Amino acid sequence: MPAVPVTVDARQLDRNIQRFHQQVADAGCVTRAHQKAHRTIELATRQVLAGAAGIAVHSAQAARDLAAAGVTDVVVAWPWREPWRWPLYVSAAAELEHFAVHVDEAESITGLGRAAAAAGLQIGVRIDLRHTPAAEVLPLARLADATAGVRLDGVTGYHGPETAEDIKDFALLGRRHAEHLVGVAASIRAEGIDCPVVSAGGTPTAAGALGVEGITEIVAGAYATLDAGLAAAGACDLAEVAISVAGDHADLLVDCAQPWDPGSVAVPLHGRLLPGHICPLARNLMRGKVEITVVDGGVPVDRWLPQGRPDRE
Structure with a gap:
């Protein structure tokens, strides 16, 4: 699977x-x-x-x-x-x-x-x-x-x-x-x-x-999930990053580099990828209508769909 x-x-x-x-x-x-x-x-x-x-x-x-x-x-x-x-x-x-x-x-x-x-x-x-x-x-x-x-x-x-x-x-x-x-x-x-x-x-x-x-x-914004870029800067530990992306979905991490480290978009940890910058990932998920699976103790408990409807004239 x-x-x-x-x-x-x-x-x-x-x-x-x-x-x-x-x-x-x-x-x-x-x-x-x-x-x-x-x-x-x-x-x-x-x-x-x-x-x-x-x-x-x-x-x-x-x-x-x-x-x-x-x-x-x-x-x-x-x-x-x-x-x-x-x-x-x-x-x-x-x-x-x-x-x-x-x-x-x-x-x-x-x-x-x-x-x-x-x-x-x-x-x-x-x-x-x-x-x-x-x-x-x-x-x-x-x-x-x-x-x-x-x-x-x-x-x-x-x-x-x-x-x-x-x-x-x-x-x-x-x-x-x-x-x-x-x-x-x-x-x-x-x-x-x-x-x-x-x-x-x-x-x-x-x-x-x-x-x-x-x-x-x-x-x-980033304080809830944190990200690998903040960990690299010393603002948190990698273990505190709460969001991750499967390795076969690395395309979701396009543009996910921090402005101070444009070469890094992800860090591998425990077989998954931690985003270098959370905000571009959220934008990519919204555009692709990709759900976030919420897990508790490794068990899926909810699904969230990122969205942010813009105002239109």
Whole structure:
């Protein structure tokens, strides 16, 4: 019988989740699990049940799918700019207790505000510092504070390891980026504007970010399954990687190299392959409609189908 293409070890998965959530909680912060690392509703709800404050997604449709599964707090973690998305965000907000989106330009704030106010709703906006020039941050914060239909949820950013030099000290990278986020939030508050959330992203950089006073949230995706790239970087052990691919399905690992190690897409372990980078694998599974078999003590107990419906005009 052919090997199961992709398996997740439920016990290791839960150990990884519990350890990461505890690390974040011990620092006085909350975890927001990013769905991009697995693209399954089942694992997202598992993370929430285990203590994640909410989920990060890339579309309003993904937010609505999670709402239907009982998740109450979702953030669209990409600053989409197309006006046709505003009504989709309003529909998602109507189904969730807390809904916010990333923004990086004035037109997104005013357009979303008009759509939300017309529906009698208020949607959170997070200024995405990855894409916002420094000179525009305070004007955007003032605009969000003054615009009906939106509220300034806070600031957010992500600076993951991209080079071999970055990965040498990923904790330092996380700390420096977190310090920048906290400084920007302080400048907004100095204007008399509430800025409740200061959100830093990343599984390997979380340890550094958590050492910075003022960070309130960690957005991370890979922490549940982990991957061989994180193990090679020293962020975990190979034995802690909870997901594997059968050797005769290596085609699922196309593009699964970490940016700091483009030559490695998989590591063999116990007759199977551990992905070098979990996020491309999740994308490949979604595109190929390949299920993940969940095993507990070696026994299959569930099947998850990665999905992540994009928004369409």
